[in-house]
Amino acid sequence: MTTCTPFAMPETPAEPALTSQLDIAGELTALLRDTTTELRPDDQLEALTLAVAADLPVLLWGEPGIGKTAALTQLAASLDLPLTTVIASVHEPSDFSGLPIVGDDPAEQGVPMAPPDWAVRLVRAGRGLLFLDELSTAPPAVQAALLRLVLERRIGALQLPPGVRIVAAANPRSSAAGGWELSPPLANRFVHLQWTHDHEVVVRGLGGTWPRATMPRLDPGKLTQAVDFARRAVCGLLAVRPKLVHQLPGNEARRGGAWPSPRSWDMTLNLIAFATAAGSSRDVLSLLIRGTVGDGPGLELLASLDRMDLPDPETLLADPATAELPERGDLRQATLDGVVAAVRNRPDKPRWDAAWALLVRALETGAPDLVVVPATTLAALRQEDWDVPASIEQLAGVVSLSRRADRSADRATARIAVAAQAGR
């Protein structure tokens, strides 16, 4: 008599099968699960970790099936928080706002809103990572109840303790069938992170090696400095660009995304401080900033951070001989422009000479065409009683380079004119 198995049994087994087909299947499954991990920096996971650490509501935007849940599992493990996943689309609104339970005398005792079991357990544990998945496929009433949970941290009569962190995930508008769309006030409360898959990671992972991200660690020694840096960065930009403080999204294409307001700038300030204290890269910071105040204002902030990184003109002028100029051409020219502007603001002979020495140094260590504009401006600052410094001899090459470019421009103009006549 044969027992029923999911696999076809040979009619006459050559020998009595010691291991059943299910055991063999189990062995095969174990082999398939036997994968290794490798250390690999992951900017999006690092950005997510920092936002969760800063206790800001995060909304992950990504197509279904690209590993959002896997990322959250890894995040929970690294933060040492128990993970509670709630699939929003299979719940009813009352699961989040509480079930009204009619007692014996509702008029006297009121109608309590009973919370679901997972919320009770989460509150009892006092800490945990709550992942609200598939927000966008839930009916509107469920979404409304969930947003109250995310923003007020309340489920029915229960208040979530501060140790609980919340992350939500939604599908992009184009693939959201259920009509999910964030109104601007709601969108403004989230850090929006676009979740995409890395082709190389997926191929390597299916081949048996999944990535393991290094989690950012906050450095206790850097906290004061990080707060100071974040305040300088945000206030420095908003002081000169008051328009950026509040900008409602104007057109249809930008609806539902991040936009700047005092609230989201405050979130940005927090995130810059966290990223600085963790020593995160500019790319991670870029994801966080652009996900909080939007692309345009975010890029302006990043550009002003770049300018904050440039060497201070006064330090350079104080000691031109050992000055370290940025390697990248555009940053180097911005630095030299800054030096010339500093001399213009407070012109005197030693500063003017020091600036020439800096230009010579720039010429010795990099491309000559970057020096042309600062040298021309600096020469124009000369006052009558100032002697030309000896170092200027070394800049003769710059002058000839500039003339060569002039002649080239003349030839170009002439050739274009000839071509235009021939064309006619």
Added chain:
Amino acid sequence: MTTGAPGALDLDKLFAARLHAARARPYLATALFALHTVESRRVPTMGVDQYWRCYVSPAFVDATPVEELAGVWVHEVSHLLRDHHGRGDRATRVLGLTGPGDRLRMNIAADCEINDDVFGDGLVRPEGAVEPRALGLDEGELMEDYVRQFRLGPYTQRFAWLDCGSGADGLEREWDLGPDGAHGLSAQEQDAVRFRVAQGITGRPGNSSRGWKRWAEEAFHPPQPWRELLGAAVRSAASGSGTGEDYSYGRPSRRSAGLPGVVLPSLRRRPPRVSVVIDTSGSVSDAELGSALLEVAAISSAVGGRRDLISVLPCDAAARIVHPLCLGEGIPLVGGGGTDLRTGFARALRTSPRPDVIVVLTDGQTRWPREQPPCRTVVGLFPRHHRRASWDEDDPDYVPDSPPEWARTVTIG
């Protein structure tokens, strides 16, 4: 600075050319200076990689006049600013272009996008630069459009030497230093440079060409496909409260039987009624209307609307008969002359039962109801930049308004 050794890279010539380029196109100076030059004997001319390194052949610099080199500089930096590397990768996936010849096509298409307006006004066209006209194509289109329009053949034979590097088409070259090599720009740094260039162009738009202005406007806000935007607008209008599938306490849930004392809401379905008001005045083409109408029908059925709940109302100066969509494709879109969508709104709201959503497809040369109608409104707008505002005999001063604030407006096409 000049190294006299034969075959060495003439840096002075190269940098004089870059200075010329930066003077001719001041708004590109940041990007030009951000490039890191790498001498390479394997690259045929000049090429860029996706980390903003610029590989230069010494022989090519020797053989090319300074003023042409200036043009090549601007050409190469344009590949990077316009993200031809990333777009090439995406286009490859979407169009399934995997052969080696396809990358050359991508490079030629990218060159066409750049070259039609990058030269002139102080910059000479380098010898052998590809132009759309040389391939018999129209000017002013994008790489993705060009790449579909030609095949490699006798026309493109003379461009076969052309190679702008992996920055132009996304395919790694043997000479690339790769992500770990020195002096590469990270994605964030590249965005920062693009942003500064775009800011320079939008700040002083007078100096730049039309192509660059368009690029600057769209660099960080690429126009979204109207189908998705219209879909999102109709979907959110059609599934708002009162319509679609949602919970309601109006009738107890079936779960209630097992839970005495607990009040549960139940899931109710009320499919939305959608009225499509179509502007059939002479200014909207049948092809545009057809594609937009199909789109609305597809979206409505995706949100649970039945075909019999969608009605179509052609409207010019007067609203005609309401057609249910289930009659098929035979809706007569007759009309012509001026438009007054107010009659269309009134007619749509008079139908019983009243629609939950009104979708208006128009070119906007019309008057709008003064007050917000008692249902959600989505406007699909066909842009008309070149056209003069329509003229009305009775009211010669009349200028058509833009769609009102209470409607969600999506620009189509």
